[in-house]
Amino acid sequence: MNPTDDRVSILDEETLFLVSQIFKALSEPTRIKILYLLSKREYxxxxxxxxxxxQQTTVSHQLRFLKNLRLVKFRREKTTIYYSCDDEHVMNLLKQTIDHARHH
Known part of the structure; x- marks a missing residue:
């Protein structure tokens, strides 16, 4: 066996940063509530x-944060903007985390 086979592969900096941003998004209760709502349907x-x-300004601020991470997407219908989930992986992570919290 080659000694290098035992080494643990280290995440590259870009992946590490993106993972930390996803967990940052999921660390704020208001963003969790918004993502949970959007996991059901668009709003x-x-x-x-x-x-x-x-407040609408609070929601808009949090949606902007989530949109910048590409966790939510939007569509415009006349003067109304509708938001929905844009990353099923993160939605699955959120659902699994909620299930985990409910069972502990």
């Missing part, structure tokens, strides 16, 4: 704000 900013009882 407008106003619908999210009303459902979560938050």
């Amino acid at each position: 407008s900013v106003n619908e999210i704000a009303e459902t979560l009882k938050l």
